[in-house]
Amino acid sequence: MHHFRYTDQNLHCESVELAAVARLYGTPTYVYSATTMADNLHRLKNSLIGLDVQVCYAMKANSSLAVLRHLGNLGAGFDLVSGGEIRRVIAASGDVHSSVFAGVGKTEDEIRLALENGIFALHVESEPELARINHVAGTLGIQAPVAIRINPDVDAQTHAKITTGKQGNKFGISLAQAKLVYEAVAKLKHISLKGVQMHIGSQLADTGPFVEAVKKMVPFVEELKRDYGITYFSIGGGMGIIYPDALASGTQEWWDAKPAAQRPVSPESYGEALTPLLAPLDLKILLEHGRYIVGNAGVLVTRVEHLKRAGGKNFLVVDAAMNDLIRPAMYDSYHEIVPLHRDTSRRALVADVVGPICESSDCFAKDRQLQEVGEGELIALMSAGAYGFSMASRYNSRSLPAEVLVKGSSFELINARETFEQMVANEKIPAFL
Protein backbone atom coordinates (compact mmCIF):
# COMPACT_ATOMS: atom_id res chain seq x y z
CA MET A 1 0.00 0.00 0.00
CA HIS A 2 1.19 3.50 -0.75
CA HIS A 3 -0.08 7.04 -1.09
CA PHE A 4 0.20 7.79 -4.82
CA ARG A 5 -3.26 8.20 -6.40
CA TYR A 6 -5.08 9.97 -9.17
CA THR A 7 -7.48 12.65 -8.00
CA ASP A 8 -9.35 14.46 -10.78
CA GLN A 9 -7.06 12.74 -13.30
CA ASN A 10 -3.96 14.22 -11.73
CA LEU A 11 -1.42 12.07 -9.94
CA HIS A 12 -0.99 13.02 -6.29
CA CYS A 13 1.51 12.07 -3.62
CA GLU A 14 -0.66 12.12 -0.48
CA SER A 15 -2.56 15.43 -0.87
CA VAL A 16 0.00 17.10 -3.09
CA GLU A 17 -0.34 17.26 -6.86
CA LEU A 18 2.91 16.05 -8.38
CA ALA A 19 2.68 18.54 -11.24
CA ALA A 20 2.77 21.36 -8.68
CA VAL A 21 6.01 19.96 -7.27
CA ALA A 22 7.50 19.78 -10.76
CA ARG A 23 6.45 23.36 -11.52
CA LEU A 24 8.23 24.60 -8.41
CA TYR A 25 11.37 22.51 -8.45
CA GLY A 26 11.75 21.37 -12.05
CA THR A 27 12.59 17.89 -13.28
CA PRO A 28 13.95 15.28 -12.89
CA THR A 29 12.90 15.20 -9.24
CA TYR A 30 12.40 12.41 -6.76
CA VAL A 31 9.25 12.80 -4.68
CA TYR A 32 8.76 10.75 -1.51
CA SER A 33 5.71 10.05 0.63
CA ALA A 34 6.52 10.28 4.34
CA THR A 35 3.26 8.56 5.29
CA THR A 36 4.02 5.57 3.03
CA MET A 37 7.43 5.15 4.67
CA ALA A 38 5.84 5.37 8.12
CA ASP A 39 3.20 2.78 7.21
CA ASN A 40 5.81 0.40 5.81
CA LEU A 41 8.01 0.73 8.88
CA HIS A 42 5.06 0.22 11.17
CA ARG A 43 3.96 -2.93 9.34
CA LEU A 44 7.46 -4.39 9.53
CA LYS A 45 7.81 -3.60 13.22
CA ASN A 46 4.56 -5.42 13.88
CA SER A 47 5.16 -8.34 11.52
CA LEU A 48 6.66 -10.74 14.06
CA ILE A 49 3.82 -10.74 16.55
CA GLY A 50 4.89 -11.08 20.17
CA LEU A 51 8.63 -10.91 19.41
CA ASP A 52 11.12 -8.26 20.49
CA VAL A 53 11.82 -6.65 17.09
CA GLN A 54 14.32 -3.92 16.27
CA VAL A 55 14.11 -2.53 12.74
CA CYS A 56 17.46 -1.33 11.41
CA TYR A 57 16.51 0.43 8.18
CA ALA A 58 19.14 -0.40 5.50
CA MET A 59 19.84 3.21 4.63
CA LYS A 60 21.82 2.47 1.51
CA ALA A 61 18.39 2.23 -0.17
CA ASN A 62 17.74 5.95 0.47
CA SER A 63 20.05 7.92 2.69
CA SER A 64 18.65 11.46 2.44
CA LEU A 65 18.97 13.21 5.78
CA ALA A 66 15.25 14.03 5.91
CA VAL A 67 14.35 10.38 5.32
CA LEU A 68 16.72 9.33 8.11
CA ARG A 69 15.27 11.92 10.48
CA HIS A 70 11.74 10.80 9.65
CA LEU A 71 12.42 7.10 10.18
CA GLY A 72 14.58 7.81 13.23
CA ASN A 73 11.70 9.80 14.77
CA LEU A 74 9.56 6.70 14.31
CA GLY A 75 12.00 4.55 16.26
CA ALA A 76 14.07 2.97 13.51
CA GLY A 77 17.73 2.13 13.96
CA PHE A 78 19.90 1.87 10.86
CA ASP A 79 21.87 -0.73 8.98
CA LEU A 80 25.07 1.11 8.03
CA VAL A 81 27.70 0.16 5.49
CA SER A 82 30.24 2.99 5.53
CA GLY A 83 31.70 5.81 7.59
CA GLY A 84 29.71 8.21 5.43
CA GLU A 85 26.50 6.47 6.43
CA ILE A 86 27.46 6.62 10.11
CA ARG A 87 28.01 10.38 9.72
CA ARG A 88 24.70 10.77 7.93
CA VAL A 89 22.85 9.11 10.82
CA ILE A 90 24.59 11.41 13.28
CA ALA A 91 23.83 14.45 11.09
CA ALA A 92 20.16 13.45 11.05
CA SER A 93 20.22 12.95 14.86
CA GLY A 94 19.53 9.27 14.29
CA ASP A 95 20.22 6.63 16.90
CA VAL A 96 23.62 4.98 16.43
CA HIS A 97 23.01 2.95 19.62
CA SER A 98 20.34 0.93 17.86
CA SER A 99 22.20 0.74 14.55
CA VAL A 100 24.47 -1.95 13.15
CA PHE A 101 27.52 -1.62 10.93
CA ALA A 102 27.85 -4.16 8.10
CA GLY A 103 30.03 -4.64 5.02
CA VAL A 104 32.95 -6.79 3.89
CA GLY A 105 35.63 -4.08 3.88
CA LYS A 106 35.33 -1.86 6.95
CA THR A 107 38.43 0.31 7.38
CA GLU A 108 40.09 0.95 10.74
CA ASP A 109 38.81 4.54 10.69
CA GLU A 110 35.26 3.38 10.03
CA ILE A 111 35.45 0.79 12.82
CA ARG A 112 36.74 3.44 15.21
CA LEU A 113 34.00 5.88 14.22
CA ALA A 114 31.34 3.20 14.81
CA LEU A 115 32.75 2.22 18.19
CA GLU A 116 33.26 5.78 19.41
CA ASN A 117 29.64 6.53 18.62
CA GLY A 118 28.31 3.54 20.52
CA ILE A 119 27.19 1.29 17.68
CA PHE A 120 24.79 -1.51 18.71
CA ALA A 121 26.99 -4.08 16.93
CA LEU A 122 29.39 -4.62 14.07
CA HIS A 123 28.31 -7.34 11.67
CA VAL A 124 31.44 -9.26 10.80
CA GLU A 125 32.04 -10.97 7.49
CA SER A 126 35.47 -12.62 7.90
CA GLU A 127 38.21 -13.63 10.34
CA PRO A 128 40.72 -10.99 9.21
CA GLU A 129 38.05 -8.40 9.85
CA LEU A 130 37.57 -9.72 13.39
CA ALA A 131 41.26 -9.33 14.09
CA ARG A 132 41.07 -5.75 12.85
CA ILE A 133 38.05 -4.94 15.04
CA ASN A 134 39.76 -6.53 18.04
CA HIS A 135 42.80 -4.35 17.41
CA VAL A 136 40.85 -1.09 17.05
CA ALA A 137 38.72 -1.84 20.13
CA GLY A 138 41.98 -2.54 22.02
CA THR A 139 43.38 0.89 21.14
CA LEU A 140 40.15 2.41 22.48
CA GLY A 141 40.31 0.22 25.59
CA ILE A 142 36.83 -1.18 25.02
CA GLN A 143 35.08 -4.36 23.92
CA ALA A 144 33.53 -4.23 20.46
CA PRO A 145 30.01 -5.68 20.25
CA VAL A 146 29.84 -8.02 17.24
CA ALA A 147 27.69 -10.53 15.44
CA ILE A 148 29.01 -12.88 12.77
CA ARG A 149 27.30 -12.91 9.40
CA ILE A 150 26.52 -16.44 8.33
CA ASN A 151 25.96 -17.35 4.72
CA PRO A 152 23.19 -19.97 4.93
CA ASP A 153 23.71 -21.04 1.30
CA VAL A 154 20.15 -20.70 0.05
CA ASP A 155 19.06 -19.51 -3.34
CA ALA A 156 17.11 -16.27 -2.94
CA GLN A 157 15.73 -16.72 -6.47
CA THR A 158 16.37 -13.14 -7.35
CA HIS A 159 18.67 -11.26 -9.75
CA ALA A 160 22.30 -12.53 -9.69
CA LYS A 161 23.56 -9.04 -8.85
CA ILE A 162 21.47 -8.89 -5.68
CA THR A 163 21.75 -12.41 -4.32
CA THR A 164 24.07 -12.63 -1.33
CA GLY A 165 23.27 -15.74 0.69
CA LYS A 166 24.57 -18.39 -1.68
CA GLN A 167 27.93 -20.12 -1.38
CA GLY A 168 30.40 -18.58 -3.80
CA ASN A 169 29.59 -14.95 -3.20
CA LYS A 170 31.67 -12.62 -1.07
CA PHE A 171 29.33 -12.32 1.90
CA GLY A 172 29.46 -13.99 5.30
CA ILE A 173 30.95 -17.17 6.69
CA SER A 174 29.58 -20.62 5.84
CA LEU A 175 27.61 -22.53 8.45
CA ALA A 176 30.29 -25.25 8.33
CA GLN A 177 33.01 -22.73 9.22
CA ALA A 178 30.97 -20.67 11.61
CA LYS A 179 31.39 -22.77 14.73
CA LEU A 180 35.17 -22.51 14.58
CA VAL A 181 34.97 -18.78 14.01
CA TYR A 182 32.74 -18.29 17.06
CA GLU A 183 35.18 -20.36 19.13
CA ALA A 184 38.05 -18.19 17.93
CA VAL A 185 36.12 -14.99 18.57
CA ALA A 186 35.30 -15.91 22.13
CA LYS A 187 39.04 -15.84 22.84
CA LEU A 188 39.57 -12.32 21.51
CA LYS A 189 39.98 -9.90 24.38
CA HIS A 190 38.33 -6.88 22.86
CA ILE A 191 35.38 -8.56 21.22
CA SER A 192 32.03 -9.12 22.88
CA LEU A 193 29.78 -11.62 21.11
CA LYS A 194 26.27 -10.25 20.89
CA GLY A 195 24.51 -12.00 18.07
CA VAL A 196 24.36 -13.71 14.73
CA GLN A 197 23.33 -12.33 11.35
CA MET A 198 22.22 -13.44 7.90
CA HIS A 199 21.05 -11.63 4.75
CA ILE A 200 20.28 -13.70 1.69
CA GLY A 201 19.55 -11.16 -1.01
CA SER A 202 17.27 -8.43 -2.20
CA GLN A 203 13.91 -8.10 -3.94
CA LEU A 204 12.67 -11.48 -2.69
CA ALA A 205 9.25 -12.16 -4.11
CA ASP A 206 7.99 -14.74 -1.63
CA THR A 207 8.63 -16.06 1.86
CA GLY A 208 10.12 -19.43 0.77
CA PRO A 209 13.82 -18.51 0.76
CA PHE A 210 13.47 -16.60 4.08
CA VAL A 211 11.89 -19.67 5.68
CA GLU A 212 14.52 -21.99 4.25
CA ALA A 213 17.36 -19.80 5.50
CA VAL A 214 15.91 -19.33 8.99
CA LYS A 215 15.26 -23.08 9.28
CA LYS A 216 18.89 -23.77 8.38
CA MET A 217 20.11 -21.24 10.92
CA VAL A 218 17.90 -22.06 13.91
CA PRO A 219 19.84 -25.07 15.34
CA PHE A 220 23.07 -23.11 15.15
CA VAL A 221 21.52 -20.00 16.67
CA GLU A 222 20.25 -22.13 19.58
CA GLU A 223 23.76 -23.46 20.09
CA LEU A 224 25.21 -19.94 20.09
CA LYS A 225 22.68 -18.78 22.62
CA ARG A 226 23.48 -21.70 24.89
CA ASP A 227 27.28 -21.56 24.52
CA TYR A 228 27.92 -17.84 24.24
CA GLY A 229 24.80 -16.15 25.56
CA ILE A 230 24.09 -14.20 22.38
CA THR A 231 21.10 -11.89 22.67
CA TYR A 232 19.95 -11.31 19.10
CA PHE A 233 19.46 -12.83 15.68
CA SER A 234 19.42 -10.49 12.69
CA ILE A 235 17.55 -12.05 9.82
CA GLY A 236 18.59 -9.32 7.36
CA GLY A 237 16.44 -7.55 4.85
CA GLY A 238 15.49 -8.24 1.28
CA MET A 239 11.71 -8.13 1.22
CA GLY A 240 10.63 -7.29 -2.32
CA ILE A 241 8.11 -4.73 -3.52
CA ILE A 242 5.69 -4.65 -6.46
CA TYR A 243 7.22 -3.11 -9.57
CA PRO A 244 4.99 -4.08 -12.54
CA ASP A 245 1.66 -3.19 -10.94
CA ALA A 246 3.07 -0.43 -8.82
CA LEU A 247 0.28 2.14 -8.98
CA ALA A 248 -2.58 -0.32 -8.51
CA SER A 249 -0.83 -2.09 -5.64
CA GLY A 250 -1.24 1.07 -3.59
CA THR A 251 -4.77 0.05 -2.71
CA GLN A 252 -6.15 -2.58 -0.37
CA GLU A 253 -8.54 -3.69 -3.14
CA TRP A 254 -5.62 -4.79 -5.32
CA TRP A 255 -4.29 -7.00 -2.54
CA ASP A 256 -7.73 -8.35 -1.65
CA ALA A 257 -8.41 -9.28 -5.29
CA LYS A 258 -5.32 -11.49 -5.48
CA PRO A 259 -5.79 -15.18 -4.68
CA ALA A 260 -3.74 -15.98 -1.55
CA ALA A 261 -1.27 -18.13 -3.47
CA GLN A 262 -0.43 -15.28 -5.85
CA ARG A 263 -0.06 -12.58 -3.26
CA PRO A 264 3.43 -11.11 -3.18
CA VAL A 265 5.42 -11.13 0.03
CA SER A 266 4.17 -8.65 2.64
CA PRO A 267 5.15 -7.99 6.26
CA GLU A 268 2.08 -9.97 7.28
CA SER A 269 2.92 -13.09 5.23
CA TYR A 270 6.57 -12.82 6.26
CA GLY A 271 5.57 -12.60 9.91
CA GLU A 272 3.14 -15.48 9.63
CA ALA A 273 5.83 -17.71 8.09
CA LEU A 274 8.71 -16.72 10.35
CA THR A 275 7.22 -16.04 13.78
CA PRO A 276 6.69 -19.74 14.62
CA LEU A 277 10.31 -20.49 13.70
CA LEU A 278 11.77 -17.53 15.60
CA ALA A 279 9.60 -17.38 18.72
CA PRO A 280 11.14 -20.46 20.43
CA LEU A 281 14.60 -18.85 20.24
CA ASP A 282 13.48 -16.17 22.69
CA LEU A 283 15.98 -13.67 21.24
CA LYS A 284 15.71 -10.10 20.03
CA ILE A 285 15.14 -10.16 16.26
CA LEU A 286 16.70 -7.51 14.03
CA LEU A 287 15.15 -6.72 10.65
CA GLU A 288 17.27 -4.84 8.12
CA HIS A 289 14.93 -4.04 5.26
CA GLY A 290 15.74 -1.14 3.01
CA ARG A 291 13.81 -1.44 -0.22
CA TYR A 292 10.56 -2.44 1.47
CA ILE A 293 10.48 0.66 3.65
CA VAL A 294 11.17 3.28 0.97
CA GLY A 295 10.79 1.63 -2.45
CA ASN A 296 7.11 2.24 -3.12
CA ALA A 297 7.27 5.53 -1.19
CA GLY A 298 9.04 7.37 -4.01
CA VAL A 299 8.61 8.28 -7.66
CA LEU A 300 10.90 9.96 -10.16
CA VAL A 301 9.10 12.76 -11.98
CA THR A 302 10.46 13.54 -15.41
CA ARG A 303 9.49 15.68 -18.39
CA VAL A 304 9.11 14.53 -21.97
CA GLU A 305 11.65 16.21 -24.24
CA HIS A 306 10.66 14.64 -27.54
CA LEU A 307 8.67 11.89 -29.09
CA LYS A 308 11.08 10.59 -31.71
CA ARG A 309 10.02 8.14 -34.40
CA ALA A 310 12.83 6.14 -35.98
CA GLY A 311 13.21 2.72 -37.61
CA GLY A 312 9.54 1.97 -37.14
CA LYS A 313 9.80 2.57 -33.40
CA ASN A 314 8.78 5.30 -31.01
CA PHE A 315 11.23 6.74 -28.53
CA LEU A 316 9.98 8.86 -25.70
CA VAL A 317 13.03 10.92 -24.77
CA VAL A 318 12.76 12.21 -21.20
CA ASP A 319 14.91 14.50 -19.07
CA ALA A 320 15.76 11.82 -16.50
CA ALA A 321 18.51 9.37 -17.35
CA MET A 322 20.43 6.36 -16.11
CA ASN A 323 22.58 8.64 -13.95
CA ASP A 324 19.43 9.57 -11.98
CA LEU A 325 17.99 6.05 -11.77
CA ILE A 326 20.37 3.26 -12.70
CA ARG A 327 18.26 0.24 -11.79
CA PRO A 328 16.92 -0.51 -15.28
CA ALA A 329 20.43 -0.31 -16.80
CA MET A 330 22.03 -2.27 -13.98
CA TYR A 331 19.46 -4.95 -13.16
CA ASP A 332 17.09 -4.83 -16.15
CA SER A 333 14.59 -3.75 -13.57
CA TYR A 334 11.04 -2.73 -14.36
CA HIS A 335 9.51 0.58 -13.30
CA GLU A 336 5.89 1.32 -14.07
CA ILE A 337 5.57 4.60 -16.00
CA VAL A 338 2.45 6.72 -15.69
CA PRO A 339 1.41 10.20 -16.86
CA LEU A 340 0.98 12.93 -14.26
CA HIS A 341 -2.19 13.94 -16.06
CA ARG A 342 -4.31 10.94 -17.00
CA ASP A 343 -6.50 11.43 -20.05
CA THR A 344 -8.38 8.31 -21.10
CA SER A 345 -9.52 9.97 -24.32
CA ARG A 346 -5.99 9.86 -25.65
CA ARG A 347 -4.61 7.13 -27.85
CA ALA A 348 -2.17 4.53 -26.59
CA LEU A 349 1.46 4.81 -27.50
CA VAL A 350 4.01 2.00 -27.56
CA ALA A 351 7.46 3.43 -27.04
CA ASP A 352 10.90 2.92 -25.60
CA VAL A 353 11.31 5.41 -22.77
CA VAL A 354 14.89 6.65 -22.89
CA GLY A 355 17.12 9.27 -21.35
CA PRO A 356 19.50 11.60 -23.20
CA ILE A 357 22.76 9.85 -22.19
CA CYS A 358 25.08 8.45 -24.86
CA GLU A 359 24.66 4.79 -23.89
CA SER A 360 22.22 2.28 -25.30
CA SER A 361 21.59 1.12 -21.74
CA ASP A 362 20.12 4.54 -20.93
CA CYS A 363 16.68 3.08 -21.37
CA PHE A 364 13.96 2.97 -18.70
CA ALA A 365 11.52 0.77 -20.62
CA LYS A 366 11.30 -1.06 -23.92
CA ASP A 367 8.14 -1.25 -26.05
CA ARG A 368 6.08 0.08 -23.17
CA GLN A 369 2.39 0.78 -23.64
CA LEU A 370 1.67 4.28 -22.43
CA GLN A 371 -0.91 6.97 -22.81
CA GLU A 372 0.21 9.24 -25.66
CA VAL A 373 2.21 12.13 -24.22
CA GLY A 374 4.07 14.92 -25.95
CA GLU A 375 6.85 17.37 -25.43
CA GLY A 376 6.75 19.20 -22.12
CA GLU A 377 4.34 16.77 -20.46
CA LEU A 378 5.22 15.05 -17.20
CA ILE A 379 5.44 11.38 -16.37
CA ALA A 380 6.42 9.45 -13.25
CA LEU A 381 8.54 6.37 -12.84
CA MET A 382 6.89 4.52 -9.97
CA SER A 383 8.58 2.67 -7.08
CA ALA A 384 11.76 4.69 -7.35
CA GLY A 385 12.21 5.41 -3.64
CA ALA A 386 14.83 2.71 -3.08
CA TYR A 387 18.21 2.53 -4.81
CA GLY A 388 17.22 5.56 -6.87
CA PHE A 389 18.85 8.77 -5.69
CA SER A 390 21.27 6.79 -3.50
CA MET A 391 22.76 5.23 -6.64
CA ALA A 392 22.65 8.41 -8.73
CA SER A 393 25.82 9.73 -10.34
CA ARG A 394 26.93 12.72 -12.41
CA TYR A 395 27.65 10.70 -15.55
CA ASN A 396 27.60 12.93 -18.64
CA SER A 397 28.13 15.88 -16.25
CA ARG A 398 24.49 15.84 -15.33
CA SER A 399 23.65 17.38 -11.96
CA LEU A 400 22.30 15.16 -9.22
CA PRO A 401 18.49 15.44 -9.25
CA ALA A 402 16.37 17.20 -6.64
CA GLU A 403 14.46 15.40 -3.86
CA VAL A 404 11.17 16.46 -2.28
CA LEU A 405 9.40 15.01 0.75
CA VAL A 406 5.61 15.11 1.04
CA LYS A 407 3.60 14.63 4.23
CA GLY A 408 -0.14 15.15 3.96
CA SER A 409 -0.60 18.47 2.20
CA SER A 410 2.91 19.71 3.12
CA PHE A 411 5.92 19.32 0.91
CA GLU A 412 9.45 20.60 0.98
CA LEU A 413 12.62 20.38 -1.01
CA ILE A 414 14.92 18.08 0.99
CA ASN A 415 17.80 18.13 -1.48
CA ALA A 416 18.19 20.94 -3.98
CA ARG A 417 19.18 20.14 -7.53
CA GLU A 418 22.95 20.29 -7.76
CA THR A 419 24.36 23.37 -9.46
CA PHE A 420 27.22 23.34 -11.97
CA GLU A 421 29.41 25.15 -9.43
CA GLN A 422 28.77 22.43 -6.84
CA MET A 423 29.54 19.76 -9.40
CA VAL A 424 33.02 21.11 -10.09
CA ALA A 425 33.74 22.56 -6.63
CA ASN A 426 36.54 20.09 -5.76
CA GLU A 427 38.18 20.12 -9.18
CA LYS A 428 41.35 22.01 -9.94
CA ILE A 429 43.37 22.60 -13.05
CA PRO A 430 47.09 22.23 -12.15
CA ALA A 431 49.49 25.12 -12.72
CA PHE A 432 51.64 23.06 -15.13
CA LEU A 433 48.91 23.08 -17.74
Ligand SMILES: *Cc1c(COP(=O)(O)O)cnc(C)c1O
Ligand atom coordinates in the same frame (compact mmCIF):
# COMPACT_ATOMS: atom_id res chain seq x y z
C1 LIG B 1 21.47 -4.33 1.31
C2 LIG B 1 21.33 -5.01 2.61
C3 LIG B 1 20.11 -4.98 3.26
C4 LIG B 1 18.86 -4.38 2.68
O1 LIG B 1 18.42 -4.98 1.53
P1 LIG B 1 16.97 -4.61 0.95
O2 LIG B 1 16.80 -5.50 -0.21
O3 LIG B 1 17.03 -3.18 0.55
O4 LIG B 1 15.99 -4.86 2.03
C5 LIG B 1 20.05 -5.56 4.52
N1 LIG B 1 21.13 -6.14 5.10
C6 LIG B 1 22.32 -6.19 4.48
C7 LIG B 1 23.47 -6.83 5.17
C8 LIG B 1 22.47 -5.63 3.22
O5 LIG B 1 23.64 -5.69 2.60
